[in-house]
Amino acid sequence: MEWYMILAVITAGFFAGFINTIAGSGSLISLPLLMFLGLDATVANGTNRIAILLQNIVGVASFKKQKVLDTKAGFKLAIPTIIGSFLGAMLAVDLDEKIMHNVIAGLLIAMFFLLIFKPTAWIKGQAGIVEQKTSVLQIIIFFFIGIYGGFIQAGVGMFMLAGLVLGAGFDLVKANAIKVFIILLYTPLALAVFMYNNQINYEIGLILAVGNMGGAYIASKFAVSWGAKFIRYVLLVVILGASLKLFGLF
Numbered sequence: 001m002e003w004y005m006i007l008a009v010i011t012a013g014f015f016a017g018f019i020n021t022i023a024g025s026g027s028l029i030s031l032p033l034l035m036f037l038g039l040d041a042t043v044a045n046g047t048n049r050i051a052i053l054l055q056n057i058v059g060v061a062s063f064k065k066q067k068v069l070d071t072k073a074g075f076k077l078a079i080p081t082i083i084g085s086f087l088g089a090m091l092a093v094d095l096d097e098k099i100m101h102n103v104i105a106g107l108l109i110a111m112f113f114l115l116i117f118k119p120t121a122w123i124k125g126q127a128g129i130v131e132q133k134t135s136v137l138q139i140i141i142f143f144f145i146g147i148y149g150g151f152i153q154a155g156v157g158m159f160m161l162a163g164l165v166l167g168a169g170f171d172l173v174k175a176n177a178i179k180v181f182i183i184l185l186y187t188p189l190a191l192a193v194f195m196y197n198n199q200i201n202y203e204i205g206l207i208l209a210v211g212n213m214g215g216a217y218i219a220s221k222f223a224v225s226w227g228a229k230f231i232r233y234v235l236l237v238v239i240l241g242a243s244l245k246l247f248g249l250f
Contacts, residue, residue: 013211017055021219023235024157025242046194050205055212056184062220063177074181080139084146085186089193091151105246111162112239141167150190172228
């Protein structure tokens with residue numbers, strides 16, 4: 001690979017890692033680049049998981065150091081997510097990209113309006129709700145989020161944030177930290193499925209991971225120091241942009 005392509009992959013990884021950590025859908029940057037490099041959709045999807053794994057190791061370590069990560073709540077919600085992600089990764093071997101893009105875009109538009117019309121729920125949250133009781137509804141929600149995350153990484157962070165804020169009662173700062181933690185826990189299992197099916201380019205994946213890790217570290221600092229209002233504004237921009245891209249408008 002030429003040096004300028006290596007630089008492009010690292011740069012794309014940085015922005016993907018930043019957006020993934022502070023909001024979600026950073027893979028909408030990395031996946032098109034991987035396919036531009038000649039990887040088909042399934043191999044690009046698998047290769048991207050290497051960067052996601054290493055990105056979230058950095059993000060979790062940073063959030064934990066800043067004392068905003070509730071690992072107890074994360075483990076409770078990670079179990080149904082991990083089970084779902086395994087099923088989703090097996091489905092991803094035969095990915096129907098066009099249908100999936102339209103479904104994701106529609107869901108993101110719905111989330112955009114939730115962010116507009118229910119800002120207080122996202123910013124203040126109802127911290128402590130998970131510690132009191134992890135409901136059956138929360139388990140079902142995160143099981144399906146896991147299926148989606150195992151199927152295709154793009155957008156899963158935003159759906160997980162919605163589940164953590166609206167379904168589990170966390171504010172956006174704490175939800176972000178738990179989101180990164182849960183994704184870290186289920187990614188190795190999804191990655192293993194892609195490895196088994198020989199759908200990973202390890203060289204490109206590790207180069208991409210360099211950028212993702214840098215982006216994750218910077219984003220985790222911004223998320224904590226700038227707070228929930230900042231994250232909400234970032235979410236609004238990212239969700240709108242991701243939806244328009246998935247609908248093929250640019």
